[in-house]
Amino acid sequence: GTICGRATSASYVRATSRSHIDPTMANDGGIVLALLLLIAALCAVFYSSIALYASAPTKEPASFPARLARLLSGWANVGNAVTHGLLIVVLLTDKGRYGAYFPDEVNSYAAGPVCLGLINGLIGFFSLRGGSLKVSLGWNTFVALAGSLVPMVWPKFIDVGMTTWPYVTVFLWFAIYAFESTAFFFSAAGVALKDAPGAKAK
Numbered sequence: 001g002t003i004c005g006r007a008t009s010a011s012y013v014r015a016t017s018r019s020h021i022d023p024t025m026a027n028d029g030g031i032v033l034a035l036l037l038l039i040a041a042l043c044a045v046f047y048s049s050i051a052l053y054a055s056a057p058t059k060e061p062a063s064f065p066a067r068l069a070r071l072l073s074g075w076a077n078v079g080n081a082v083t084h085g086l087l088i089v090v091l092l093t094d095k096g097r098y099g100a101y102f103p104d105e106v107n108s109y110a111a112g113p114v115c116l117g118l119i120n121g122l123i124g125f126f127s128l129r130g131g132s133l134k135v136s137l138g139w140n141t142f143v144a145l146a147g148s149l150v151p152m153v154w155p156k157f158i159d160v161g162m163t164t165w166p167y168v169t170v171f172l173w174f175a176i177y178a179f180e181s182t183a184f185f186f187s188a189a190g191v192a193l194k195d196a197p198g199a200k201a202k
Helices: 009-021 029-054 064-093 103-107 111-128 133-149 154-164 167-192
Strands: none
Touching: 029 064, 029 167, 064 103, 064 111, 064 133, 064 167, 103 111, 111 133, 111 167, 133 154, 133 167, 154 167
């Protein structure tokens, strides 16, 4: 998730208290589920299109599993960067609305999402150009661990975000989670397949 520039503990307490005090602010569970299913459908198309591309003949012999793992890992990082870019646009074009939910990000001109978007974009480009997937795995492992353990990231989204944040940001966070998970698991698979023929193929 957006690790850099998360909200302070005070902001977290205020958001949590607000969701408990005013139940009318709670999101509709059916809509949240629909957003999750929409992300699942987009993921299916994402995986299928990359798998189709990976299966195409290339000039050099390539291991299909290794090629697919690299492509999915790289494009997941690129997709994560794009999603952070969309989050930046959302936060900065309607500061009045989103400032109540993401005060630190809005007040810092989305410095955190900008930082994460740039790094993910560079990592994805590096992977797709044939760079070592160990670099990608290192970054994606850090993101997975930090996002899971830091209270202001995924724990906050689970406790507060899904029930109180605007639907657009809930959708974007689901997308970020999907891309982060894909990048982590497939960079790990790519490293495990490092000795397979074509492991460095683009």
